Amino acid sequence: MSPNTPISHTFADIKSQQHLAFMPFITAGDPDMATTLAMIGELATQGVDLIEVGFPYSDPIADGPVIQASYTRALDAGVTVAGILEAVSTLDRDQTPPLLAMVSYAIIFRHGVERFVAEAKQAGFAGFIIPDLPGDEAAECFDTVRAQGLDLVQLVAPTTPRARVREILKCCSGFVYCIAVSGTTGEREQVADALLGQLRWLREETDLPLAVGFGISKPEHVTPLKELADGVIVGSGIVRHLQRLAQRELTQDAMLQAVGELATEMVAATHSA
Numbered sequence: 277m278s279p280n281t282p283i284s285h286t287f288a289d290i291k292s293q294q295h296l297a298f299m300p301f302i303t304a305g306d307p308d309m310a311t312t313l314a315m316i317g318e319l320a321t322q323g324v325d326l327i328e329v330g331f332p333y334s335d336p337i338a339d340g341p342v343i344q345a346s347y348t349r350a351l352d353a354g355v356t357v358a359g360i361l362e363a364v365s366t367l368d369r370d371q372t373p374p375l376l377a378m379v380s381y382a383i384i385f386r387h388g389v390e391r392f393v394a395e396a397k398q399a400g401f402a403g404f405i406i407p408d409l410p411g412d413e414a415a416e417c418f419d420t421v422r423a424q425g426l427d428l429v430q431l432v433a434p435t436t437p438r439a440r441v442r443e444i445l446k447c448c449s450g451f452v453y454c455i456a457v458s459g460t461t462g463e464r465e466q467v468a469d470a471l472l473g474q475l476r477w478l479r480e481e482t483d484l485p486l487a488v489g490f491g492i493s494k495p496e497h498v499t500p501l502k503e504l505a506d507g508v509i510v511g512s513g514i515v516r517h518l519q520r521l522a523q524r525e526l527t528q529d530a531m532l533q534a535v536g537e538l539a540t541e542m543v544a545a546t547h548s549a
Contacts, residue, residue: 296546297507303346305355322539374402403427418447434470495545
């Protein structure tokens with residue numbers, strides 16, 4: 277487990293209440309940081325358990341077209357790593373659930389691992405999801421993150437060889453990010469059987485919580501996961517509302533209302549017995 281971190285405490289509380297965690301994903305700076313902060317505030321108000329914040333990158337490794345488009349919009353608007361960290365640092369930590377940075381290792385490496393981790397902690401991030409973290413860099417990065425009292429969440433897919441999964445788990449804390457399907461992020465109609473089999477196997481391999489993402493977008497996706505997972509992550513379903521805002525089909529208030537309604541539905545689905 278990951279003792280004495282905001283993420284581990286959150287999952288411990290969730291386990292004691294016998295429900296699943298709900299973690300939405302948003303893209304920082306899409307369409308601007310003011311909207312991102314408003315979005316975090318709305319999600320916090322709706323009772324989400326954690327929030328994943330994507331750092332826009334020009335060549336994301338696993339993101340589908342909806343999230344890729346949001347990264348492009350944010351980069352075109354001039355978002356920077358420094359700007360994201362500065363904006364996040366203005367949030368009231370007592371009113372905000374734990375934030376995780378979904379960030380490319382290329383960004384972290386360019387800034388320097390120790391510097392980036394320290395600055396992210398100072399800004400208020402509780403952990404990191406690094407989808408392109410090289411295997412030979414994982415142990416050093418893990419040690420740096422853990423030394424700051426934060427968590428490094430690792431991703432595994434149904435197609436990841438089991439020997440490789442065991443190696444990944446050695447440098448993982450907070451929770452395991454279980455990819456629901458092979459391929460990129462995006463909304464899908466149902467939960468794959470291969471995922472359910474992997475979740476059962478992972479239960480025997482680790483005590484870390486298991487959170488499922490990539491393709492989870494509807495309350496009905498939650499039901500098959502309740503006996504096997506500890507949390508669900510929703511990305512594209514929320515970012516799509518931001519896309520409509522960018523295309524001026526929605527006002528910011530209407531977008532926040534739409535996101536709030538989706539969050540309310542997912543919180544209800546994950547927090548029910």
